[in-house]
Amino acid sequence: MGKITETVKILLIVNVIFYLGSLFVIDKNQAMEWFALWYFEHPGFQIWQPLTHMFMHDLSSPMHLIFNMYALWMFGSPIEQALGQKKFLFFYFSAGLGAAFIHSFVNYLHFNSGMEALMELGATSADIQQWLKEAVSPGMYMNSPQIPTDVSQDFFGAYNIPAVGASGAIYGVLVAFGMLFPNASLGLIFVPIPIKAKYFIPGLILIDLFSGVTGFSIFGANIANWAHIGGALFGFIMMWYWKKNSFNQNRWY
Numbered sequence: 001m002g003k004i005t006e007t008v009k010i011l012l013i014v015n016v017i018f019y020l021g022s023l024f025v026i027d028k029n030q031a032m033e034w035f036a037l038w039y040f041e042h043p044g045f046q047i048w049q050p051l052t053h054m055f056m057h058d059l060s061s062p063m064h065l066i067f068n069m070y071a072l073w074m075f076g077s078p079i080e081q082a083l084g085q086k087k088f089l090f091f092y093f094s095a096g097l098g099a100a101f102i103h104s105f106v107n108y109l110h111f112n113s114g115m116e117a118l119m120e121l122g123a124t125s126a127d128i129q130q131w132l133k134e135a136v137s138p139g140m141y142m143n144s145p146q147i148p149t150d151v152s153q154d155f156f157g158a159y160n161i162p163a164v165g166a167s168g169a170i171y172g173v174l175v176a177f178g179m180l181f182p183n184a185s186l187g188l189i190f191v192p193i194p195i196k197a198k199y200f201i202p203g204l205i206l207i208d209l210f211s212g213v214t215g216f217s218i219f220g221a222n223i224a225n226w227a228h229i230g231g232a233l234f235g236f237i238m239m240w241y242w243k244k245n246s247f248n249q250n251r252w253y
Helices: 006-024 028-035 049-055 064-082 084-119 125-134 149-160 165-178 198-212 227-245
Strands: 185-188 192-194
Touching: 006 028, 006 049, 006 064, 006 084, 028 049, 049 084, 064 084, 064 165, 084 125, 084 149, 084 165, 084 185, 084 227, 125 149, 149 198, 165 227, 192 198, 198 227
Parallel strands: none
Antiparallel strands: 185 192
16 A cells, blocks of 8 residues: 555554553553443443544454554555645544444443343342342342343443444545545455456445344454544544535644
């Protein structure tokens, strides 16, 4: 995709600094507590986390960081060239914050659904708070029938599993790429033939939507599908607005 652009280069460097710093400078558990995005009612939640979670990645495997940074370089540089530095930076962070919002909203729905199911089975507020604190299954503590497994997993996952990664912002960048360069052919490792961006990117988003709705993840567990969808949605809205207004160069937003 050509030369790396300046803003993309800075974003890559900051992501790597966060990753290495979380591994070797400060305690990695402390880094996750400070910078990952926790559920807004979790005691670990901080107001800066919707921003900082974009620079955190799975510390148990570098592949999460590597894939995201490769995608940022591959798709971000041509988008920065098309939009300019200031507009690209605004776009990137707006898509990332949009991803955090949608992810948190879906977690809110999951959390409240689990709360209602537990209370219908006779659990008290004190019981639930204790289970959340200990991160244990309610079925281990209740004599009444367990709530459905998917509800239980979504409930505890929403509260106790923080979100990390730049992928929400990158999905916004992917959408921008598909809208600006729809006929660009993308060669993929797991697909032997090139696919045009206008087909590949919507297909990728549909896979995330399928996984988010059904709970069946094609690419593995612990993927924030709704964050991907949120980043794509906010990216689409911004690109649609800017294209409609012919990328007015007199404004940076």
